[in-house]
Amino acid sequence: MNKEIPSEKLTFNYLPDKKTLEFKFISDWRISAGLPELKEAVLQLSAHQDIKQITFDSFGLTAWDSGFISFLMQLVKECQHRKIDVSCQGLPEGAEKLLKLALQVRENVTLKPEREEKLFPKIGSLVLQRIDSAHLFLNFLGDLVLSFTKLIRGKSIMRWDDFLLIVQKSGANAFGLVSLISVLVGMILAFVGAIQLQLFGAQVFIADIVGIAMVRVMGAVMAAVIMAGRTGASFAAELGIMQVNEEIDAYKTLGVDPIEFLVLPRVMALVLMMPLLTIYADLMGILGGFIIGTGMLGLNPVEYLNRTQQAVKLNNLWVGLVHSVVFGIIIALAGCFRGIRCSRSAAGVGEATTSAVVTGITSIVIATAIITFVCQVLGV
Amino acid sequence: MEKNSQPVIEVRGLDVGYDDDIVMQGLNFKVNKGDIFIVMGMSGCGKSTLLKAMIGLQQPFKGQVLYDGKDFWLDAEQQSIMQRFGVLYQSGALWSSLTLAENVALSLQLYTKLSREQIREVVALKLSLVGLEGYEDLYPFEISGGMRKRAGLARAIALDPDIIFFDEPSAGLDPVNAKMLDDLILQLRDVLGATIVVVTHELASIFAIGNNSIFLDADTKTMIASGSPKDLLADSKDPRVIQFLTRGNKPGA
Ligand SMILES: Nc1ncnc2c1ncn2[C@@H]1O[C@H](COP(=O)(O)OP(=O)(O)OP(=O)(O)O)[C@@H](O)[C@H]1O
Numbered sequence: 001m002n003k004e005i006p007s008e009k010l011t012f013n014y015l016p017d018k019k020t021l022e023f024k025f026i027s028d029w030r031i032s033a034g035l036p037e038l039k040e041a042v043l044q045l046s047a048h049q050d051i052k053q054i055t056f057d058s059f060g061l062t063a064w065d066s067g068f069i070s071f072l073m074q075l076v077k078e079c080q081h082r083k084i085d086v087s088c089q090g091l092p093e094g095a096e097k098l099l100k101l102a103l104q105v106r107e108n109v110t111l112k113p114e115r116e117e118k119l120f121p122k123i124g125s126l127v128l129q130r131i132d133s134a135h136l137f138l139n140f141l142g143d144l145v146l147s148f149t150k151l152i153r154g155k156s157i158m159r160w161d162d163f164l165l166i167v168q169k170s171g172a173n174a175f176g177l178v179s180l181i182s183v184l185v186g187m188i189l190a191f192v193g194a195i196q197l198q199l200f201g202a203q204v205f206i207a208d209i210v211g212i213a214m215v216r217v218m219g220a221v222m223a224a225v226i227m228a229g230r231t232g233a234s235f236a237a238e239l240g241i242m243q244v245n246e247e248i249d250a251y252k253t254l255g256v257d258p259i260e261f262l263v264l265p266r267v268m269a270l271v272l273m274m275p276l277l278t279i280y281a282d283l284m285g286i287l288g289g290f291i292i293g294t295g296m297l298g299l300n301p302v303e304y305l306n307r308t309q310q311a312v313k314l315n316n317l318w319v320g321l322v323h324s325v326v327f328g329i330i331i332a333l334a335g336c337f338r339g340i341r342c343s344r345s346a347a348g349v350g351e352a353t354t355s356a357v358v359t360g361i362t363s364i365v366i367a368t369a370i371i372t373f374v375c376q377v378l379g380v
Numbered sequence: 381m382e383k384n385s386q387p388v389i390e391v392r393g394l395d396v397g398y399d400d401d402i403v404m405q406g407l408n409f410k411v412n413k414g415d416i417f418i419v420m421g422m423s424g425c426g427k428s429t430l431l432k433a434m435i436g437l438q439q440p441f442k443g444q445v446l447y448d449g450k451d452f453w454l455d456a457e458q459q460s461i462m463q464r465f466g467v468l469y470q471s472g473a474l475w476s477s478l479t480l481a482e483n484v485a486l487s488l489q490l491y492t493k494l495s496r497e498q499i500r501e502v503v504a505l506k507l508s509l510v511g512l513e514g515y516e517d518l519y520p521f522e523i524s525g526g527m528r529k530r531a532g533l534a535r536a537i538a539l540d541p542d543i544i545f546f547d548e549p550s551a552g553l554d555p556v557n558a559k560m561l562d563d564l565i566l567q568l569r570d571v572l573g574a575t576i577v578v579v580t581h582e583l584a585s586i587f588a589i590g591n592n593s594i595f596l597d598a599d600t601k602t603m604i605a606s607g608s609p610k611d612l613l614a615d616s617k618d619p620r621v622i623q624f625l626t627r628g629n630k631p632g633a
């Protein structure tokens with residue numbers, strides 16, 4: 001089969017006395033057969049200054065599909081733009097109907113005007129957005145505190161079953177991962193420390209370093225990072241999907257406050273579980289250090305444990321627990337807030353999850369810095 | 381009409397929309413006790429948005445929604461009025477982490493003093509009313525779209541509400557089930573004495589169940605007709621209304 005060059009499918013015939021340009025469509029105008037460029041037609045329109053009307057001749061047309069219509073549609077729009085009349089009579093009957101349909105739908109759509117993207121208005125609206133979302137967050141926090149006081153006064157509709165289920169899912173099921181990561185972190189700390197300490201024969205201080213570092217911050221930070229990625233993300237995704245499915249609306253119209261019913265048990269579960277996970281992570285980290293210290297550096301196991309016990313004072317443990325409670329609050333709030341504010345689309349859920357984790361981890365690091373500084377000032 | 385009886389729902393000068401886009405403005409209408417009130421209009425004209433303003437999900441820009449004369453959007457009233465509602469959402473909106481039985485049971489657990497056993501019985505009754513007996517322990521994702529709609533209805537009528545809102549109840553249902561749902565709506569009105577507001581563009585339903593209606597128009601952003609659907613079809617002069625009620629056959633054509 002000989003494929004034609006697309007431009008041979010279209011010829012033009014200008015009738016100066018009628019100021020009319022006639023389009024002649026020839027042979028196969030299906031998408032699979034290739035279509036001529038609109039440019040040629042536009043050139044012809046421009047070539048004749050006084051043109052008033054275009055007409056079509058489709059006697060030579062053997063086959064057409066939506067490719068033909070899309071060409072016509074572009075052409076008609078071009079003509080409308082140039083205030084040239086279009087006479088559809090020469091078109092195949094079906095094509096004329098389809099074209100009318102396509103053009104009619106377009107008329108009904110009123111596109112929203114694009115927002116201007118100038119620098120200052122952009123900065124302004126960005127700032128406003130930030131203020132707006134800070135405002136929303138404070139509202140959210142206020143509601144949460146209110147529902148917590150309701151719980152204390154025994155008037156809450158929060159279900160303890162939900163709370164226990166979340167405790168199990170977010171806490172108990174995370175032990176495996178926390179063990180693995182914490183043991184490894186303990187081992188890494190021991191290794192890095194050992195290389196330096198060996199220089200002046202003080203390997204035995206490995207126990208102090210690992211013990212204090214884990215209990216004071218590392219245990220809490222590692223547990224928090226794991227929980228931000230695991231539980232914070234899942235809170236955001238769960239609540240986000242509920243938002244998309246109108247499930248949250250359904251709670252609201254039942255007179256059930258979603259903050260009280262959905263957010264409160266999540267925040268409480270995480271605030272309860274974080275200290276427990278942190279203590280567990282501390283122990284696992286010390287175990288990691290113990291493995292390296294006794295197995296590779298040849299320290300006496302009993303001595304290692306004794307040193308650890310002496311080095312890790314109770315105040316270290318308190319500092320670690322303060323970290324963990326703060327982290328628990330941060331992770332739960334970030335996850336739930338992003339989830340509740342999620343926009344109603346699949347992409348919205350993705351964004352909510354991402355920003356829950358990003359906000360969570362960033363805030364964890366910032367909070368660590370602040371707490372460390374405060375402890376320094378207070379001398380604990 | 382009877383002037384003495386107070387309408388169950390009255391909407392006065394209501395403007396609704398999102399952020400800074402007004403979707404509908406200047407809405408005024410009354411829904412009387414026992415009405416099946418239809419909100420109709422072309423897709424995207426703002427029917428769901430109006431519904432959201434009536435059930436407390438989207439604050440209106442202006443105007444009032446009154447239930448038995450009480451202003452809904454004044455904070456003090458909202459919670460107590462909401463407990464009189466049942467809502468069937470366009471998507472069903474079942475709580476995906478709860479079984480069907482738990483979905484229906486939740487409001488009973490929260491707002492009644494029934495025992496576990498009693499709640500189970502009520503739930504079984506409501507589910508069998510919508511033809512879903514035996515599906516108690518399935519989760520929403522395990523049932524079909526039409527079944528989800530019906531389960532949503534069972535949940536909406538859990539507390540025997542005196543006002544029920546339906547957003548496109550028959551969309552996505554086969555003709556037989558759609559008819560069944562229409563019948564169910566009529567029965568709910570008769571048995572529970574409920575007042576019912578239905579958002580729909582299903583012509584068969586509109587004529588089968590509606591005794592009063594408003595017609596929303598997206599271009600003018602307001603309601604352009606009101607009255608019983610049959611009267612509208614017979615008397616309305618507005619080509620947009622006629623076109624809608626005759627399935628797009630243009631008047632005169
Ligand atoms: N969450 C939202 N934020 C902003 N605009 C919205 C939102 N939801 C709907 N809209 C806009 O409001 C208008 C009315 O939408 P609405 O959902 O009320 O239509 P509808 O009459 O229910 O349509 P349908 O019959 O298709 O359900 C539409 O133009 C839509 O783009």
Ligand SMILES: [Mg+2]
Nearest residue numbers: 427428470547
């Ligand atoms: Mg809708």
